[in-house]
Amino acid sequence: MPTVTLTCPACQFTKSVALSNIPDNIGRVTCPACQHRFAFAAAPATMAREPSPPEPRSSLLTGGGGDLRKPRNLLFASLFLLLFLALLGGRLYTSQRALNTPAPNFIAASEEGIATLWGKEVMVTDQAGKLLRRIALPDNLIPTQMIWSGNELWIADYRAKDILILGEKGQKRGQLAGPKISGHFKLVPDLARGRIFISTGHQMRLYDQQGTYLLAFGNEGREPGQLKFPNQFLLEPSGNLLIANTKSPAIDRYAPDGTFLARVVTPTGNTTYQYPTNVAVAADRIVTLEADSYLQDARIALYDSQGKYLGEHQAVPDFKLIGDIAVWGDRVIASDLANAKVYAFAIADLRFLGELSPDLTRLGNEFEATHLFWQKWADYSLWGMLALLVPIVFFYLKYRKEQAALPKGQKDGDPTAMETLDVNKMNRLEHIDLDALPPLEFLAVTTRPGIDLLAALLLGVPFIGVNWVLFAPPAWPQTRLLGLLFLGVAMQVAGVWLSLRTGWGCPVSRNKARKLLGKLLKNQGHEILAGVEQVGIGHCLDKSTLLLLLAPQHLFIADFNFLGQLNGVCRLPYTGIVVEDQKFLLPAFALSYGGKKRILSAADKTFMALLRATLEDYRLHPEKNDHILRRHAREVDRALRPMPSQAAPATLPAAAKPLNRKAALLSALLPGLGQFYKRHIFRGALFMIFFVPLAVIVAINLEPITAGTIDWAPQSVLGMGIVLSVGLVIFAVNIWDALRN
Incomplete structure (x- = not known):
């Protein structure tokens, strides 16, 4: 039978x-x-019969379904992703070149000529529009105003918080002592009386001709006699100040000692443009530049000397982004930032007179052509990036679909030999002390804290340096900046290489193996370790992780997803697995079991060779160390057997989880640093990815807010409030995660 x-x-x-x-x-x-x-x-x-030999596996070169078939789609997806990143770099570069194309901004007019600021150059024309000279400016200059003082041009420098003076003998700096200057300050020199006025924050300040601070006046508010982000202003022949009180909003007259004299103009005639940012006077006319609530689009408005509204400038196509205005003779001169033009209007009724200078028109056309050239390539890069998303998603989904399918043309481990283990809720251990277990050998990458710290420095220092150069570029030659750029790239490459080689950035470190083993014990109970001699860890191409518990006769495989959550545990004999070569960018091999094929990879070639050799050794010699199996089974069962009350075993006291204060302190300095310190690389990267953009948004907008260049309209308050709230929540969760997990 x-x-x-x-x-x-x-x-x-x-x-x-x-x-x-x-x-x-x-x-x-x-x-x-x-x-x-x-x-x-x-x-x-x-x-009983002898097992049939495995079917031959064809190669990629023959078009069959062999080892290289599945990674091929991943390689295609990676190739298109590299092209995407290259186009992204091109997009950032070309967009920056387009933004840096010179356009006319600040204007100053006097008998010396009409000076217009174009990027890093000042173009000086005569009153008829003939170009007289071009003056190059320092690369690190951020101008906020330009004004004539005799035969010198004075430029307010936002970055240096001082004055750049352009004269016949060259350029020099005028220092301003005293309290710190905030925001995009404006200035008016009154050298006949030996004094300099500036507007900053919500006040006006007075300096002597040497830049010594004398006094300040102005209280923040919107009522007459109060200042709310005073902007450009002028000095009347009587010595009084006529101030564009931007957020008050009005044109106010003050005495030089700070006494409020009168509210001369209240913007009227348009409900959109009602925030004055500049004021100019000619005979019996007052000309103002009035912006919208975001201080971007603007109009030129005309009032009589008593503040009666007379009208606005004649309509000019696409003339809304106005940089500055100035008055000379019977003309109002205005710069068009969007179209790189300089226009002239009649002072009597703001009738459009045409472009100011043929020479400036020619230069503007050249600059505009350059801008369109770089903008065109920026647009091409964007469309190319969008087009590359299709093959990236297509090949990646195809790769994932093939990974889920049973490999064709080869015999994997026998799926009937695999046993899926149920999660044991009754026997789970709440507190795991891995050091109290019988000795276990971990097959993983060993971490080296000293080299890890060096890798972190090599990765972090160039990032800080790049941000410093971007947001506060030093006045260095371009060759030095390029040299620093190449040095930063080399440091980044060295940091990545060190982090991968030492285990800090490697997903198969001993630290992670111990952590996943602790999670497995909590979910599965003590019996999972019966007879286990070695613990291996493998990182799969789909970002999941396999924890391999190697006993002499059976292999336990715990499958964790990329978040570290346990998907399932199975047990199978070594005859039910197949280990084979796998071509990939990093050292890798394929592990097939129960109808599945998982590609394990890591940067450390020695570790991958050791893990594969160990699996092959257990598979080829299942009878090896049988006495160790029995001894370990007794020791593990005796050490971890739960007490009748289902409490934690006596040998493993239920101690409270220690607080990691050092990691919490690092996370308080920068979200994600504490997680990196504890080698929770993925969580640390997530905190940084979500927090850093919010911090950059706040940092970018903080100075313009205080300088009055962003309106505190309700929608702006709501938007900034949401940014701050989300940022604080991420910051708090990040510290809690570093402290507790």
Whole structure:
């Protein structure tokens, strides 16, 4: 009579059963000795046969479905991703070149000529529009105003918080002592009386001709006699100040000692443009530049000397982004930032007179052509990036689909030999002390804290340097900046290489293996470690992680997703796995079991070779170290057997989880640093990715807010409030995660 021999994988109890006594379609059987349930695979003892050799595997070169077939789609996706990143770099570069194209901004007019600021150059024309000279400015200059003082041009420098003076003998700096100057300050020199006025924040300040601070006046508010972000202003022949009180909003007259005299103009005639940013006077006319609530688009408005509204400038196509205005003779001169033009209007009624200078028109056309050239390539880069998203997603989804499918043209491990283990909720251990377990050998990458710190410095210092050069570029030659750029790239490459080689950036470190083993014990109970001698860890191409518990006769595979959550645990004999070569960018091999094929990879070639050799050794020598199996099974069972009350075992006291104060302090300095310190690379990167852009938004807008260049309209307050709230929540969660997890 045909029989089948059943062997319990837990206690090795063996029994022969007649096939006629086995019901049809049975899937699992129970061991009568230890009551362990395991998968049933019928194999009649009288019909045993030698296993057939594996089918030959074809190669990628022959177009078959061999080892290289699945990574090929991933390689294609990676190739298109590299092209995407290259286009992204091109997009950033060309967009920056387009933004840096010179356009006319600040204007100053006097008998010396009409000076217009174009990027890093000042173009000086005569009153008829003929170009007289071009003056190059320092690269690190951020101008906020330009004004004539005799035969010298004075430019307020936002970055240096001083004055750049352009004269016949060259350029020099005028220092301003006293309290710190905030925001985009404006200035008016009154050298006949030996004094200099500036507007900053919500006040006006007075300096002597040497830049010594004398006094300040002005209280913040919107009522007459109060200042709310005073902007450009002028000095009347009487010595009084006529101030564009931007957020008050009005044109106010003050005495030089700070006494409020009168509110001369209140913007009227347009509900959109009602925030004056500049004022000019000619005869019996007052000309103002009035902006919208975001201080971007603007109009030119005309009032009489008593503040009566007379009208606005004649309509000019696409003339809204106005840089500055100035008055000379019977003309109002205005700069068009959007179209790189300089226009002239009649002072009597703001009638459009045309462009100021043919020479400036020619230069503007050249600059505009350059701007359009770089903007065109920026747009091409953007469209190319959008187009590349299609093949990236297509090949990646195809790769994932093939990874999920059973490999064709090869025999994987026998799926019937794999047993899925149920999660044991009753026997779970709340507090795990891995050091109290019997000795376990970890197959993982060893971390080296000293080299890890060096890798972190190599990665972090160039990032800080690049931001410093971008937001506060030093006055260095271009060759030095390029040299620093190449040095920063080399430091980044060295940092990545060190972090991968030492385990800090490697997903197969011993630290992570111990952490996942602790999670497995919490979810699975103590019996999972019976007979386990070695613990291996493998990182898969789909970002999941396999924790391999190697016992002499069985392999336990715990599958964790990329967030570290346990997906499932299975147990199978080594005859149920197949280990084979796998071509990939990093050292890798394929592990097939239970109808699945997982590609394990890591940057450390030595570790990958050791892990593969160990699996092959257990598979080829399943009888190896049987006495160790029995001894370990007794020791682990005795050490981890739960007490009757289901409390934690006596050898593992339920101590409170220690607080990691050092990691919390690092996270308080910069969200994500504490997680990096604890080698939670993925969580640390997430905190940085979400927090840093919010911090940059706040940093970029903080100075313009205080300088009065962003309106505190309700929607702006709401938007900034949301940014700050989300940032604070991320900051708090980040510190809690570093402290507790």
